[in-house]
Amino acid sequence: MSFLSPAWLVALVLPLVLLVGYVVAQVQRRGYAVRLADLDLLDEVVPDKPGWRRHLPAALLTLSMIALPLGLARPAIDRSVPDERASVILAVDTSLSMAADDVDPDRIGAAKEAAATFLDGIPDAVRVGLVSFSGSAQPILSPTADHDLVLAAIEQLRLGEGTAIGEAILASLDMVDGLRTATGEDDVPATIVVLSDGETTQGTPDEVAVEEAVEADVPVSTIAFGTSRGEVTLPDGQVVPVPVNAEALRGLADAGGGVFFEALTTDELSAAFDDLGSSVGRTTEQREIGSWFLAPALVATGVAALASLRWFARLP
Numbered sequence: 001m002s003f004l005s006p007a008w009l010v011a012l013v014l015p016l017v018l019l020v021g022y023v024v025a026q027v028q029r030r031g032y033a034v035r036l037a038d039l040d041l042l043d044e045v046v047p048d049k050p051g052w053r054r055h056l057p058a059a060l061l062t063l064s065m066i067a068l069p070l071g072l073a074r075p076a077i078d079r080s081v082p083d084e085r086a087s088v089i090l091a092v093d094t095s096l097s098m099a100a101d102d103v104d105p106d107r108i109g110a111a112k113e114a115a116a117t118f119l120d121g122i123p124d125a126v127r128v129g130l131v132s133f134s135g136s137a138q139p140i141l142s143p144t145a146d147h148d149l150v151l152a153a154i155e156q157l158r159l160g161e162g163t164a165i166g167e168a169i170l171a172s173l174d175m176v177d178g179l180r181t182a183t184g185e186d187d188v189p190a191t192i193v194v195l196s197d198g199e200t201t202q203g204t205p206d207e208v209a210v211e212e213a214v215e216a217d218v219p220v221s222t223i224a225f226g227t228s229r230g231e232v233t234l235p236d237g238q239v240v241p242v243p244v245n246a247e248a249l250r251g252l253a254d255a256g257g258g259v260f261f262e263a264l265t266t267d268e269l270s271a272a273f274d275d276l277g278s279s280v281g282r283t284t285e286q287r288e289i290g291s292w293f294l295a296p297a298l299v300a301t302g303v304a305a306l307a308s309l310r311w312f313a314r315l316p
């Protein structure tokens with residue numbers, strides 16, 4: 001929690017001073033009563049002593065005087081809210097290795113299902129673009145807030161040979177540049193999410209593409225999907241192992257200032273997309289909560305006044 005007008009916090013000294021003064025006054029008052037009164041006679045004349053009720057108005061007023069400066073200091077807390085300017089570029093690996101069935105129904109099928117869950121979980125105003133990559137990168141859909149259109153495009157993805165992650169990042173950056181040019185805003189927030197099971201085998205090296213992403217202030221997150229037991233059968237009948245290279249994708253995310261996820265199952269992939277959906281397309285803003293303090297201060301003051309009138313026929 002932070003305070004937008006912290007100068008008011010100086011007023012917290014006042015209730016502290018009054019509290020000390022009240023305690024001192026009560027001690028002195030008790031001393032006077034002991035010296036000047038016949039305690040046995042006092043018990044007979046005033047059998048019903050106010051006890052704790054005598055201190056309640058003062059306690060409530062003290063709490064009020066503490067809460068009032070806190071409220072006037074404009075306390076605020078951070079909260080996550082949808083950023084209507086945000087864009088996410090999904091770069092989906094469509095290399096032949098994504099046909100491996102080490103996950104159900106296969107890697108590409110599970111990826112499509114998880115992407116649909118991701119689209120359901122992000123704010124409606126967030127624009128989503130789609131890039132497909134195998135031996136080269138294909139811009140499929142420019143960033144749009146029509147998530148149904150994105151989902152339809154994902155369903156149409158087809159597999160090809162090769163893996164060009166670097167090219168996919170560059171194609172994603174072109175989409176971001178186009179969006180920023182179209183809106184006239186150079187600071188439109190954007191994120192690239194790369195879903196893959198391998199490493200770059202052709203095209204632009206990852207480190208070159210990531211450097212451009214960092215310069216453009218576009219973080220690159222990665223999801224490594226699949227297991228070390230993945231295999232695919234080539235058209236000639238040859239069975240080829242296609243283990244996931246999680247370390248290469250982790251290094252890509254670290255260099256790109258993004259987040260790395262490793263998913264060995266369909267459920268873990270959905271969970272990774274859920275985590276991404278709760279962070280991308282959102283920003284942090286401060287929400288003032290002064291009413292949390294001012295309202296109790298008003299109530300405490302009112303109760304103190306009513307209690308004092310009811311029990312002692314005077315205002316505190």
